Structures are given as structure tokens and as C-alpha cells.
Amino acid sequence: MEILQEILLGLCRLFLHPLTYIAILVTYFIGLARVKRERKHFRIRVFDFIYELRFLFWPGLALGLLLSIxxxxxxxxxxxxxxxxxxxxxxxxxxxxxxxWLTPSSIIGLAVIVSLFLPKEAGNNTFTRWMREAGETNLSSLAILLALLVLAEGYLIWRYGSRATSPEIFKSKRGLPVGSHISQRLWLVPLFLLIPSEGFSAPFSWWPLLNINGQEFYFFFVPFSIGFFQRMKAMHPKQSVEFTGKRVLGLGIVTAVLAIPASFFPVFTVFIVLVAIIGREWISISQRLEDARLPFFFTQRKNGSIVLGVLPKSPADAMGIKVGEVIIRVNGEDIAGEQDFYQALQKNRALCKLEVLDLNNEIRLVQRALYDGEHHELGILFVEDHETSVG
Known part of the structure; x- marks a missing residue:
């Protein structure tokens, strides 16, 4: 019964940690910056400025509770x-x-490296005591913590990183307008940790599995921030982000395997940290180099217009139009740009018929009645020469 009470108290301590509120503020400003960028490129926002807050707690909280086991x-x-x-x-x-660099590899890795150089002698004030505690942290615990958070990072990127990416337009080296997408997320992943202090002793002889030398402790549901930023110019956003997520998951599996011997040889944690930092940086750099090497994905085409973005709750959204699809015919007329799209749309303002080349290179027909008060150009964002490119 005592341990259950401590777990509930630990859960409440989440709201005592400043990072919980700092993460909310950072996410809020991420949303404001995104809206400002979208208005600059399209004179309209794609998603509201609090959209990122929907991803901050829910997936990370559920994953954190699972990993806390x-x-x-x-x-x-x-x-x-x-x-x-x-x-x-x-x-x-x-x-x-x-x-x-707001990744577990960087944060936990730097924490381990810094702790190696902290003084072991404590003074009489709180700051020097914290320095001593950080320098004497069990490296085996940090190895396990690092592995779990890298696994969490990979899963979150793979599962949620490609949702509602933000479009933008820029000029290529040849001076032509091209499109790209940005995925920027902040997830809060809280984990239950044992904090050495006056609390309660282990109620079972076999628990915990790591040796804590009979000391007392209490539970703390500690929030960990996991950031993600990726710009995609040469691949479909979903494909690019999911590929990165799978790579990070692979790195997490490697760190988890390496964390096993670190449980017996704590100094091995330093090697795990180097693997995690170098591996995560290699994933980021290789993605950028590959994105720069391949041709642009969102470009103007001779036959049809590629969809750079779709406004939520617009007619295009209701018709199931997806980012990366190509609209090749509107109301029976071939199109090759936003102007053609607009002119063809005027032929029948009551009923809109589109022929769409989907991501599987298959053509499908979609149609929908249009009503007064709806977006007069369906709410589709195109890649165009002018700043405003909403079709």
C-alpha cells in the first residue's frame, strides 16, 4: 500500500517540475513562429497556433507510463x-x-559527460550538494534512461512526426519556386524514477533489480523533453519523417543492447553515450545530405499541379485531397498551374469534379458540391511564382 501511495505522489510531482511549464511555453512559441511563416508564404495560416500543443502531452504521457514499468x-x-x-x-x-539538438542523445549524453568533471566534495549550500549528487549518479541508471528515451524518440518521430507538417515556398538556385515541408515537434515524456532521499525502503528482497545499497527513496514522475525538427524538400513528408523515425528506433535498439553490459560495468556508459550522440548526429546529417542531393519533390509541373498543402475543414479536405497528390484535371479541363486550376473551377461553381493522381500513381475521381461561404478555391496550397498560392 505504501508503494502505491508513493507512486501517486510521484505522479503529482510532475507538476512541480519547471520543465513541464517551460515545455508548454516553448510549444506555444513554436506554433506562433509556424503561423507567422505560413502567413508570410501563403497569407493564410494552415493550422491554428495551438496545434502543436495537442502533441505535447498525450502520446508522450502514454509512452512514458508504459516505459515506467x-x-x-x-x-x-x-x-x-x-x-x-x-x-x-x-x-x-x-x-x-x-x-x-533537443534529443535524448544530446541531453542525457551531455549530462553524463559533464557529471564526470563535477567535484565530488560537497559544500554547505544546495548548489554544491546538487553538483556532488550529479557527479555521483549511478551510470548504469543513466545508460538505461538513455536507451529508453532514444527508443521513445524514435517511436514518436515514426508514429507522430509526419502529422500535419507545415508547408513553405522558397526559390531554388535557378530562381524557380519550389515547396518544402517542415516538421517541428516537442513531446513531453515523463518517466517514474527513484530519487534517493527520505522516503521508503524497498518492500521486496528482489526489487529493485539494480543495487541501491538499501537506501531510502521516493518516486518522481520526471518530465523529459524530446524535440524534433526536419525540413523535407526531396521526399514526401510522411516518407521522409517515418524513415528518420525508423533510423532513430534502430539507434535506440543498439543503445538498449549496449545498456545490458553497462548494468555490470557502469563505466561502459561513456561508450554508450558516444555511440548515441554520434549515431543521432549521423542520422540528422545524412538526412540533410540526401535531401540536398535528390531533386525537389514539390515543383511546378507541365501536366497538373502538385498539392503542397490542404487547409483543414476546407472543401479539399472534405474531398480527401492529400499533400503530394497531383491534380491533373478540373471539371474536365487539363491544368498546368494554379491559374488554370482557378479558371477551370469557374466552369461549374455548384459542383467540382477533380481527377487526382495519388501517391500510388493511380488516378481517382473526386467530386463535391460547393456551397456559399466555403473557400472559393477549395483550400489547396500550390507551388507558384507569386506569394499567394491558395487554390
């Missing part, structure tokens, strides 16, 4: 000093110029 069973012990160090590093990397 492992952290509680194994007994991942992290002192308050290390929690503070991880929080400081997270805050520093949450800025707009460092956001792409």
Missing part, C-alpha cells in the same frame, strides 16, 4: 542533482537555434 521494475535511481543538470541542459537546448 521498466524504470520502476529495474529501479532506475537518479538523484535530484542530476535531474537539475538535465533540466538546465534541456532549457539551454530549447532555443530556436539549438532546437534540433
Amino acid at each position: 521498466i524504470t520502476i521494475t529495474v529501479g532506475v535511481v537518479v538523484p535530484i542533482g542530476m535531474i537539475v543538470l538535465i533540466g538546465v541542459l534541456t532549457f539551454i537546448l530549447s532555443g530556436p537555434w539549438t532546437f534540433r
Whole structure:
């Protein structure tokens, strides 16, 4: 009964951690920056400015509760000093110029490296005590924590990173307008950790699996921020982001396997950290190099117009038009640009008939009655020479 009470108290402690509220503010500003960018390119926002907040808690909270079964069973012990160090590093990397490094590999990895150089002697004040605690953190616990968070990062990118990406238009080296998509997310993944302090002792002889030397502890549902940023110019956003997610999942599996010997040889954690940092950076760099090498995906075409974006709750959204599809015929007329699309649309304002080349290179027919008050150009974003390109 005592352990259940401690778990409930640990759950409530989530709201005592400053990072919970910092993550909300960062996500809010991410949404504002996205809306400003979309209005600059299209003179209209695609999604409302609080859209990113919908992804902040739900998927990460569910995943964190699932992974907490492992952290509680194994007994991942992290002192308050290390929690503070991880929080400081997270805050520093949450800025707009460092956001792409807001990953478990960077945050936990840097925390481990910094802790190796912290003084082991404590003074009389809270700050020096935290420094000592961070420097004496069980490296085996950090290895397990790193592996779980990298796995969580890979899953979140693969499963949620490609949802509602933001379109933009820029000029190519040849001066032609091309489109791209940006995925920028912040997920909060809270995990139950054991915090050494006055609390309660282990109620079972076999638990926790990691040796805690009989010390007392309490539970803390600690929030961890996982950021993701990726720009896609040469691949469909869903394909590109999911590929990155699978790569990060692979890195998570590697770190999880390496964390097993680290349970017996804590110093092995330093090697795991280097693998995680180098591996995650290689994934990011290789994605950018590959994206720069391949031809642009969202470009103007001679036959048809590629869909760069679809406004939510618009006629196009109701018709099932997807990003990356090509509209080749409108009301029986071939089109080769937004102007052709608009002119063909005027032929029948009561009923719109489209022939669409989908992502499987198959043509499908869609039609829908149009009503007064609906977007007069269906709510489709095209790649065009002028700033306003809503069709």
C-alpha cells in the first residue's frame, strides 16, 4: 500500500517540475513562429497556433507510463542533482537555434559527460550538494534512461512526426519556386524514477533489480523533453519523417543492447553515450545530405499541379485531397498551374469534379458540391511564382 501511495505522489510531482511549464511555453512559441511563416508564404495560416500543443502531452504521457514499468521494475535511481543538470541542459537546448539538438542523445549524453568533471566534495549550500549528487549518479541508471528515451524518440518521430507538417515556398538556385515541408515537434515524456532521499525502503528482497545499497527513496514522475525538427524538400513528408523515425528506433535498439553490459560495468556508459550522440548526429546529417542531393519533390509541373498543402475543414479536405497528390484535371479541363486550376473551377461553381493522381500513381475521381461561404478555391496550397498560392 505504501508503494502505491508513493507512486501517486510521484505522479503529482510532475507538476512541480519547471520543465513541464517551460515545455508548454516553448510549444506555444513554436506554433506562433509556424503561423507567422505560413502567413508570410501563403497569407493564410494552415493550422491554428495551438496545434502543436495537442502533441505535447498525450502520446508522450502514454509512452512514458508504459516505459515506467521498466524504470520502476529495474529501479532506475537518479538523484535530484542530476535531474537539475538535465533540466538546465534541456532549457539551454530549447532555443530556436539549438532546437534540433533537443534529443535524448544530446541531453542525457551531455549530462553524463559533464557529471564526470563535477567535484565530488560537497559544500554547505544546495548548489554544491546538487553538483556532488550529479557527479555521483549511478551510470548504469543513466545508460538505461538513455536507451529508453532514444527508443521513445524514435517511436514518436515514426508514429507522430509526419502529422500535419507545415508547408513553405522558397526559390531554388535557378530562381524557380519550389515547396518544402517542415516538421517541428516537442513531446513531453515523463518517466517514474527513484530519487534517493527520505522516503521508503524497498518492500521486496528482489526489487529493485539494480543495487541501491538499501537506501531510502521516493518516486518522481520526471518530465523529459524530446524535440524534433526536419525540413523535407526531396521526399514526401510522411516518407521522409517515418524513415528518420525508423533510423532513430534502430539507434535506440543498439543503445538498449549496449545498456545490458553497462548494468555490470557502469563505466561502459561513456561508450554508450558516444555511440548515441554520434549515431543521432549521423542520422540528422545524412538526412540533410540526401535531401540536398535528390531533386525537389514539390515543383511546378507541365501536366497538373502538385498539392503542397490542404487547409483543414476546407472543401479539399472534405474531398480527401492529400499533400503530394497531383491534380491533373478540373471539371474536365487539363491544368498546368494554379491559374488554370482557378479558371477551370469557374466552369461549374455548384459542383467540382477533380481527377487526382495519388501517391500510388493511380488516378481517382473526386467530386463535391460547393456551397456559399466555403473557400472559393477549395483550400489547396500550390507551388507558384507569386506569394499567394491558395487554390
